[in-house]
Amino acid sequence: MDLRIALYQPDIPGNTGTILRMAACLGIGVDVIEPAGFDISDRALRRAGMDYLEQAALTRHLDWTHFDRWRKSAGSRLVLFSTKAAEPYTSFSFGPGDVLLFGRESAGVPDHVHESADARLLIPMVENARSLNIALSAAMAAGEALRQLRP
Ligand SMILES: C[S@@+](CC[C@H](N)C(=O)[O-])C[C@H]1O[C@@H](n2cnc3c(N)ncnc32)[C@H](O)[C@@H]1O
Numbered sequence: 001m002d003l004r005i006a007l008y009q010p011d012i013p014g015n016t017g018t019i020l021r022m023a024a025c026l027g028i029g030v031d032v033i034e035p036a037g038f039d040i041s042d043r044a045l046r047r048a049g050m051d052y053l054e055q056a057a058l059t060r061h062l063d064w065t066h067f068d069r070w071r072k073s074a075g076s077r078l079v080l081f082s083t084k085a086a087e088p089y090t091s092f093s094f095g096p097g098d099v100l101l102f103g104r105e106s107a108g109v110p111d112h113v114h115e116s117a118d119a120r121l122l123i124p125m126v127e128n129a130r131s132l133n134i135a136l137s138a139a140m141a142a143g144e145a146l147r148q149l150r151p
Helices: 013-026 042-047 064-073 111-116 134-149
Strands: 003-008 029-033 057-061 078-081 098-102 119-122
Touching (some): 003 064, 003 134, 013 029, 029 064, 078 134, 098 134
Parallel strands (some): 003 098, 078 098, 078 119
């Protein structure tokens, strides 16, 4: 996989489903960092009618520590998308193997996760806007990363 999307303790099953479907269609891996705010088991996702599960390259990680150990051993950069970042995502040079990390819908990511990222990127918004929906930000991020990686 030349690109992966990681979700930090996602809260809303519909958003994770949308991201899984996009990732399956675009050939991107998805990493879910647990605990999630809902049952993320294959059975539960299937019961919720989540299609595209067969094609989705979904990896579940027990917690942040397990995920970070795996990510470092794979030699992948951690690229955090955050409303608190300053660098616009379109200025960043994405590389093969990058993991694009998105925070939970209710609370983003804790400080220690923010600090351990190799890069922190912003999707610029108009003044006073709070945040984009996570699935939309993942789609915009994946679009730019793939434009660079698969020209
Ligand atoms: C609904 S937002 C989380 C809002 C949360 N209250 C916060 O303060 O981070 C879910 C995730 O989408 C991503 N996101 C949303 N809008 C973004 C933006 N403008 N730039 C970068 N990432 C964004 C971030 O990864 C964020 O953690």
